[in-house]
Amino acid sequence: MKIWLTGMLCAIFASACAPAVPMEIETPAQITIFDLEKKPVAVAIPLTENFLVAAESGPEDFFWNEQVLEIAAKFLSQKIIFFHAPTVLEKIPNFASHPPVVGNEVFWMSHGAHQSGKVLRVENKRFVVSGVTSAIESGLPIFGDSGKIFGVVIGSSPVAAEIFVVRSDAIVEFFEENVR
Numbered sequence: 730m731k732i733w734l735t736g737m738l739c740a741i742f743a744s745a746c747a748p749a750v751p752m753e754i755e756t757p758a759q760i761t762i763f764d765l766e767k768k769p770v771a772v773a774i775p776l777t778e779n780f781l782v783a784a785e786s787g788p789e790d791f792f793w794n795e796q797v798l799e800i801a802a803k804f805l806s807q808k809i810i811f812f813h814a815p816t817v818l819e820k821i822p823n824f825a826s827h828p829p830v831v832g833n834e835v836f837w838m839s840h841g842a843h844q845s846g847k848v849l850r851v852e853n854k855r856f857v858v859s860g861v862t863s864a865i866e867s868g869l870p871i872f873g874d875s876g877k878i879f880g881v882v883i884g885s886s887p888v889a890a891e892i893f894v895v896r897s898d899a900i901v902e903f904f905e906e907n908v909r
Contacts, residue, residue: 754836754843755876757822759869763792772868773798774881775818776811780908782900784867784883785810802908807854807895808883811908822870822878824897828856829871829879837862837869837882837892849891854899858892861885 760773762783770791773783780801783791785808791798796815803810829835829848835858836845846860858871862885869882871894880894 754874755872756836756838756843757870757872757876757878758818758820759838760793762798762868765790765792767792769865772866772870772882773812774868774870774878775814775821776824776900776904777909778818778821779814780904781812781814781818782868782881782904783810783812784808784881784895786864786867802904804895804900804903804907807899807903809881809895809900809903811904822872822876824878824901825873826898826901828896828898829873833873835871835873835879837866837871839863839866839869846892851896854896855883856880856894856896858894859890860892861887861890862892 758775761769762771762773764770771783771786773781776782798812801811801813828851831848831851833848834845835848836843846858849857849859862882867882870878871880872878878897880896883893883895885892
């Protein structure tokens, strides 16, 4: 009886029982990059058909598809790295030219599932989102429901449940001025 009643309540109040993240969200392309020992260390995002962007993380050498990723530039103040893509990239995501709005919901992929959080604050070249990511998820894209990327994860505080993100407009501006 309880199962049927719960099912009826879910049917009547569908929004209360719906998954936290709608399934129609477009997920931008992302690539897992590895260290010399073939352990995943970060995530990279196609920026153009010839370049990837990622958060700066521990190892000296990064690999993708058994190939060394050549560093094209580092945006040191923001902990961002640009790599030459070893092959031509076909699925290039759309990067937002403006920051997200405080209070808006944004999304990311964690262990194959959509996650969501609210934009807590927007700073000079960064913003902060409610939520937590793991260390190997540095470089994850934070995106809106249309799949447009608002920024790249550079770290999180599990204690404060906050994710630190470099804004996509700052990344694209640095790339256009210093790499391209």
